[in-house]
Amino acid sequence: MLFNSFEFAIFLPITFILYWLFNRNLKLQNAFIVAVSYLFYGWWDWRFLILIAFTTFCSYTSGLLIDKANQKSQNNKAKIISAANITINLLILGVFKYYNFFVTSLAGAFSAFGTTLETTTLNIILPVGISFYTFQALSYSIDVYRRKIEASHDIIAFFAFVSFFPQLVAGPIERATNLLPQFTQKRSFDYGTAVDGCRQILWGLFKKIVVADNCATTCNQIFATYADQPASMLMVGALLFTFQIYGDFSGYSDIAIGTAKLFGIKLMRNFNIPYFSRDIAEFWRRWHISLTTWFRDYIYIPLGGSRVSKAKVVRNTLIIFLLSGLWHGANWTFVVWGAYHALLFLPLILLGKNRKYTSTIAEGKHFPSIKEFAMMLITFLLVVVGWIFFRAETIGDAWHYICGLCSLNIFKASYLFFTYTKNFAGIFVIVMLAIEWWQRSKEHGLGELQTSLKRPIFRYLLYFFLFFSILAFQPIDTTQFLYFQF
Amino acid sequence: MRKFLTKTILTLVLLTILYIPTYCVMFMLMDATKEPPPETLRTTEIKFNEIDEYKDIDILFVGSSHSSRSFDPRIFSQHNLKTFNIGTSSQTCMQSWFIIDRYINSLNPKCVIIDLYPDLMNTYGEESAIDFITSDFDHDLATWEWTKLKMAMCTKNTNVINKWIYRAFRRHILRHKNQRQTFTGNEIHICHDKYIRSGFVEKDMEYYDLKPDYRIDTTCRCNAMQMMFLDKTIELLKKRGINYLLVEAPVPSVLYKSYDNHDQYSAKISEYGTFIDYNTRLTLNDSLDFYDSHHMNQNGVVKYDSLLIRDLYELKYISSVK
Numbered sequence: 157m158l159f160n161s162f163e164f165a166i167f168l169p170i171t172f173i174l175y176w177l178f179n180r181n182l183k184l185q186n187a188f189i190v191a192v193s194y195l196f197y198g199w200w201d202w203r204f205l206i207l208i209a210f211t212t213f214c215s216y217t218s219g220l221l222i223d224k225a226n227q228k229s230q231n232n233k234a235k236i237i238s239a240a241n242i243t244i245n246l247l248i249l250g251v252f253k254y255y256n257f258f259v260t261s262l263a264g265a266f267s268a269f270g271t272t273l274e275t276t277t278l279n280i281i282l283p284v285g286i287s288f289y290t291f292q293a294l295s296y297s298i299d300v301y302r303r304k305i306e307a308s309h310d311i312i313a314f315f316a317f318v319s320f321f322p323q324l325v326a327g328p329i330e331r332a333t334n335l336l337p338q339f340t341q342k343r344s345f346d347y348g349t350a351v352d353g354c355r356q357i358l359w360g361l362f363k364k365i366v367v368a369d370n371c372a373t374t375c376n377q378i379f380a381t382y383a384d385q386p387a388s389m390l391m392v393g394a395l396l397f398t399f400q401i402y403g404d405f406s407g408y409s410d411i412a413i414g415t416a417k418l419f420g421i422k423l424m425r426n427f428n429i430p431y432f433s434r435d436i437a438e439f440w441r442r443w444h445i446s447l448t449t450w451f452r453d454y455i456y457i458p459l460g461g462s463r464v465s466k467a468k469v470v471r472n473t474l475i476i477f478l479l480s481g482l483w484h485g486a487n488w489t490f491v492v493w494g495a496y497h498a499l500l501f502l503p504l505i506l507l508g509k510n511r512k513y514t515s516t517i518a519e520g521k522h523f524p525s526i527k528e529f530a531m532m533l534i535t536f537l538l539v540v541v542g543w544i545f546f547r548a549e550t551i552g553d554a555w556h557y558i559c560g561l562c563s564l565n566i567f568k569a570s571y572l573f574f575t576y577t578k579n580f581a582g583i584f585v586i587v588m589l590a591i592e593w594w595q596r597s598k599e600h601g602l603g604e605l606q607t608s609l610k611r612p613i614f615r616y617l618l619y620f621f622l623f624f625s626i627l628a629f630q631p632i633d634t635t636q637f638l639y640f641q642f
Numbered sequence: 643m644r645k646f647l648t649k650t651i652l653t654l655v656l657l658t659i660l661y662i663p664t665y666c667v668m669f670m671l672m673d674a675t676k677e678p679p680p681e682t683l684r685t686t687e688i689k690f691n692e693i694d695e696y697k698d699i700d701i702l703f704v705g706s707s708h709s710s711r712s713f714d715p716r717i718f719s720q721h722n723l724k725t726f727n728i729g730t731s732s733q734t735c736m737q738s739w740f741i742i743d744r745y746i747n748s749l750n751p752k753c754v755i756i757d758l759y760p761d762l763m764n765t766y767g768e769e770s771a772i773d774f775i776t777s778d779f780d781h782d783l784a785t786w787e788w789t790k791l792k793m794a795m796c797t798k799n800t801n802v803i804n805k806w807i808y809r810a811f812r813r814h815i816l817r818h819k820n821q822r823q824t825f826t827g828n829e830i831h832i833c834h835d836k837y838i839r840s841g842f843v844e845k846d847m848e849y850y851d852l853k854p855d856y857r858i859d860t861t862c863r864c865n866a867m868q869m870m871f872l873d874k875t876i877e878l879l880k881k882r883g884i885n886y887l888l889v890e891a892p893v894p895s896v897l898y899k900s901y902d903n904h905d906q907y908s909a910k911i912s913e914y915g916t917f918i919d920y921n922t923r924l925t926l927n928d929s930l931d932f933y934d935s936h937h938m939n940q941n942g943v944v945k946y947d948s949l950l951i952r953d954l955y956e957l958k959y960i961s962s963v964k
Binding site for chain 1: 657798
């Protein structure tokens with residue numbers, strides 16, 4: 157079920173009302189969450205519910221066994237169980253997501269040396285959100301092994317933690333330390349939180365339907381015909397994809413977080429105005445925060461993080477960026493995208509400047525300084541180049557696209573320019589950026605709106621503008637959320 | 643909780659009430675609604691303004707442009723068969739159901755030929771719904787408006803519903819109508835097409851240069867909504883004792899070969915009744931019998947219709963009507 161579908165518009169209010177009707181009985185409320193979450197996921201393909209249930213059950217059982225071993229100080233046993241659970245989860249992920257990629261890559265490598273390798277690929281569908289829920293389930297058993305949390309003995313609460321529908325298919329990838337305790341405590345309805353949730357849903361829908369989908373219409377055409385496009389259109393295409401992926405993914409996260417708020421659950425923030433970053437390190441602290449911090453906590457720091465020799469820092473940085481790239485998809489383009497960001501990030505970490513900008517940009521001011529603006533622009537353009545690798549079908553396509561961008565026909569328009577001017581995407585991108593800049597110290601674009609816009613009439617006018625744009629400017633071919641494929 | 647629900651519902655109602663007039667006025671001023679190509683718009687409009695003249699026909703054809711550009715009433719009339727072709731651009735099973743349901747009593751066909759184009763079986767019929775919504779019909783405006791709204795709702799696409807809102811406002815409040823062309827004899831010339839009475843759209847073009855790589859491999863998929871409407875249509879026809887035949891019109895071989903699971907698709911469609919895939923029954927030349935990557939020119943149409951008539955005789959569909 158998609159957040160921007162009619163089905164979800166019916167599903168959400170019914171679920172919301174029934175959920176709060178079950179408020180007196182926590183177990184029943186959690187069981188209800190599991191049931192509706194499975195319905196939400198099964199709407200796409202019910203067969204894969206077995207996979208989620210299996211992943212959840214493995215993590216739940218391993219958590220209990222690790223906890224038992226920890227209590228008896230059987231460290232080796234705990235390690236083996238934890239490793240077994242990680243292996244099972246990664247094996248499932250590997251088979252469904254990476255098997256064909258590795259097999260064809262291996263065959264390609266052999267053929268480069270003149271040897272033909274007989275391979276068999278699997279004709280299987282990639283289960284939606286498999287990377288998200290697998291990582292969430294993994295984090296739990298690792299945290300139990302590290303004794304950061306106690307193993308859950310409440311199987312229903314645990315199933316609710318893994319399958320909680322707002323963040324099941326595209327995150328944020330929650331940690332057990334944050335989300336699991338929320339399912340073991342009685343939740344109470346809070347008017348302010350629910351209103352804030354509605355605002356965040358509205359903002360997320362605007363970013364997804366109005367910004368991302370309108371950008372996608374022209375962007376897809378440009379990327380499909382990039383060889384025939386002048387440099388000016390290639391630039392437009394790269395910029396549109398930059399805002400498409402942001403609007404799409406951060407929009408999804410906003411809808412997920414807002415929906416969770418309606419159910420009295422607080423999810424972690426996933427995006428924090430990343431395109432206003434002053435360097436790449438700041439960008440990575442603000443982009444897909446739940447994944448970045450996952451890699452930091454479960455891979456980068458265990459490898460030694462930045463408190464090791466410079467050679468190892470380089471190794472650790474490369475590992476997490478390459479893995480991050482691969483996490484996004486089974487294609488070399490994602491690996492190159494990860495490597496590109498690693499190359500941008502390495503100088504900062506080696507010079508110890510990776511935490512230079514941790515505060516909100518232009519705090520207490522209306523506009524950034526010229527220096528800040530220039531840094532933002534440079535960082536933004538570097539990110540845009542990276543997205544070309546992310547979006548292209550092959551590395552060769554990405555390279556040709558970039559070469560095309562560097563040609564002299566930068567001022568030449570093509571027929572697509574006129575298509576582009578018709579769909580208002582550029583105007584909506586500006587509106588989104590303006591609102592996010594104005595609200596940059598808040599949790600989301602419409603966060604704490606009663607303090608930013610004190611007069612209700614202005615707040616309602618803003619709601620109406622967003623509501624109107626969502627309904628009136630939706631392109632006819634509304635795309636799925638991009639991050640579902642990851 | 644009660645306060646939250648009341649305020650949320652009131653806000654949504656208020657926003658919706660404000661939305662409708664704002665949308666209509668804004669789009670009236672901007673005139674920015676994307677229209678389907680004029681020839682498509684006109685043929686649907688002309689067809690459904692003409693349909694009321696027909697009663698008690700022998701064969702009714704439904705489907706997409708593969709239907710409207712394939713079944714020539716003049717060829718069928720040579721066999722004393724009175725036909726009407728209600729195929730329209732990108733018409734899916736959903737639209738076909740609404741149209742058959744609407745006209746089954748007045749047309750009272752003895753046989754219905756349903757053309758099923760695989761590419762449309764996994765859509766929600768947005769393009770065709772917009773085609774109907776933007777067409778202005780002369781008769782039964784109120785019931786047509788209701789049919790159009792139902793089509794729009796079935797697509798579950800806000801964009802299509804918006805088009806309905808704007809067009810209803812344009813038709814009923816502003817009293818604007820599309821300009822109408824009139825018949826000269828039995829045909830109307832529209833751009834490069836010729837609309838022939840009884841719903842056929844003819845194209846004369848003798849050679850088409852089809853690019854062999856224009857289409858990548860595609861999997862035929864049928865979504866639940868389209869299958870439900872196909873099921874409903876067949877149920878209605880069976881209930882009324884009307885013969886029906888499911889067909890797939892010939893397409894250029896490049897397009898046909900691009901389906902990687904056509905056998906499975908055919909098997910699935912065959913569960914709904916007699917299905918004839920004319921791509922396997924008729925060998926046509928991609929350049930001489932087609933005028934574009936989808937549709938036959940008059941050479942192809944003559945060959946296809948002649949074979950279909952022969953098949954109808956063999957299946958005893960025609961002997962039962964005559």
